[in-house]
Amino acid sequence: MNNNILKILINEDEIKEKVKELGKAITEDYKDKDLMIIGILKGCVIFLSDLVREIDLPLTMDFMVVSSYGSSTKSSGVVRIIKDLEKDITGKDVLIVEDIVDTGLTLNYIVDYLKSRNARSVKICTLLDKAERRKAKVDLEYVGFHIPDEFVVGYGLDYAEAYRNLPFVCVLKPEVYS
Numbered sequence: 542m543n544n545n546i547l548k549i550l551i552n553e554d555e556i557k558e559k560v561k562e563l564g565k566a567i568t569e570d571y572k573d574k575d576l577m578i579i580g581i582l583k584g585c586v587i588f589l590s591d592l593v594r595e596i597d598l599p600l601t602m603d604f605m606v607v608s609s610y611g612s613s614t615k616s617s618g619v620v621r622i623i624k625d626l627e628k629d630i631t632g633k634d635v636l637i638v639e640d641i642v643d644t645g646l647t648l649n650y651i652v653d654y655l656k657s658r659n660a661r662s663v664k665i666c667t668l669l670d671k672a673e674r675r676k677a678k679v680d681l682e683y684v685g686f687h688i689p690d691e692f693v694v695g696y697g698l699d700y701a702e703a704y705r706n707l708p709f710v711c712v713l714k715p716e717v718y719s
Contacts, residue, residue, distance in 0.1 A: 545717045551686055551710040556668075556696060559685045560588070563666060564595020566683060567636065575661070576600040577633040579626065581607055581651070584640030587697035587705070588668045588685075592638060603628045609647045620650040631659040640697045641669040642679060643690075649677035669693065669710065686710075692718060 567576075576596075580589040582604050593600065606624035635655055642648055648665060655663045666683035673690040692715075694700050695707030700718050704711075 545704075545714055547712040547714045549709050549711045550688060550691070550693060551696075553708040556685075556709065557591075559668075560591045561595050563683050563685060564592055564597075567592075567666065568595075568597045571596075571598055571600075571634060571636070574634040575632065577628070577630060577635050577660075578602045578638055579630075579635055579655070580604045580638045581640075581647075582624070583705070584697045584699065585638050588640055589638045592666070601628065601633075603630075605651070607647055607651060620647050622654075626658075629658075630655060632661050635660040635663045636682075637663065637665045639665060639667040641671060641693070642667045642681060643671040643674040645675045645677035645679040648679045652679065668696070669698075 576598055578589065578593060578600055580586065580602065593602065603626045604624065605622065605626060608621045608623055609619060637648070637651060637655070639648060642665070652663050652665070664682040665679065667681055668685040670681060670684045670687050671690055672687060691712045692700070693710050694704035694713055695710045697705050698710065699705045700713060
């Protein structure tokens with residue numbers, strides 16, 4: 542697996558430190574609020590698991606599965622909700638936790654969808670922001686790292702369901718996914 546890595550972009554220690562920093566900021570900002578974390582599966586799982594342990598507040602969690610990629614490395618722009626929320630979000634302060642935001646098309650759709658379900662507030666926390674690829678306006682309240690337009694995997698991010706278990710974020714060699 543490591544033979545397919547071009548370079549490590551963000552190492553394990555940098556991620557741990559950033560997750561602590563984000564957890565502290567979220568704890569401060571959501572004091573006295575009814576916080577519900579919504580994870581966008583599957584990529585968010587590792588980040589979300591580490592992040593919620595750094596949030597020192599009562600919270601609830603739910604998950605959505607949303608697709609705009611299929612098996613491609615580029616978003617199709619067509620958003621499909623594959624698994625919807627199981628819990629009511631009416632009156633909740635919703636924090637969407639995402640692994641990476643690039644075009645913003647999927648997240649823009651999700652934010653509008655959740656607002657239509659009467660959440661008190663809807664904000665976004667992402668580990669990675671690939672702003673160069675943005676096609677839709679999304680407000681990111683909490684951002685771990687700004688990254689260049691390279692195809693990354695690790696720490697929950699995958700290529701064809703592989704590489705999620707790497708403890709760092711890295712760039713794959715282009716021949717792996719081309």
